[in-house]
Amino acid sequence: MEPMRGGSPFRVRAAIPADAPAIARIYNQGIEDRIATFETRLRSPEEIGVWFDGVHPVVIVEEGGEVIAFAATFPYRSRECYAGVAEFSVYVAREARGRGAGRLAMGALIRAAEEAGFWKLVSRVFVENAASRRLLHSLGFREVGIYEKHARLDGRWRDVIIVERLIPPNLRDEASPAVSER
Ligand SMILES: CC(C)(COP(=O)(O)OP(=O)(O)OC[C@H]1O[C@@H](n2cnc3c(N)ncnc32)[C@H](O)[C@@H]1OP(=O)(O)O)[C@@H](O)C(=O)NCCC(=O)NCCS
Structure with a gap:
């Protein structure tokens, strides 16, 4: 993946296992903020390490x-049959939200997922998470519907919106992409 250049202060790249502590710090902020996930248990860098499969x-x-x-x-x-479908998450450090880093990360993830042969990204977003909904909508995600009372967060039932995005723009029957060798 090419690092971004030009006027942006940001650089985007594929993550490596050595990034796990930084990823854990950012993910744990999202967990503590209670705005993005049902997870309440903070994660260790070792737990993030298994993401690199x-x-x-x-x-x-x-x-x-x-x-x-x-x-x-x-x-x-x-x-x-679902090998080409992936779940996804996007998290920006508290101090850096609202300056385009989320958009940059998701754009890069979509490209990386396409290169890896995935044909669809899916996730669930809290109905109240306006920043995430706006970001995903602008990147071509579709809000499929609402799971009502999907789980409880701190004892309160929460609704989530299912989102999906087909990755290749011209997904057709005769050109079904194959996920890269495992
Ligand atoms: C949601 C999140 C990933 C968005 O990333 P970001 O870097 O803050 O957002 P960006 O600056 O890239 O902005 C992306 C879009 O969201 C909009 N946006 C950003 N913050 C917003 C807010 N608080 N309320 C409403 N819209 C917001 C921006 O205006 C932009 O839309 P536009 O291009 O149509 O103007 C980030 O705020 C975050 O990490 N939040 C906590 C964790 C989380 O909710 N993760 C998503 C789990 S589904």
């Missing part, structure tokens, strides 16, 4: 040499 791309955004955002893909289902 050689199949599912992870990208990070740096500013001044510091990691300030990440976007990651994860397995969707174990059934073989």
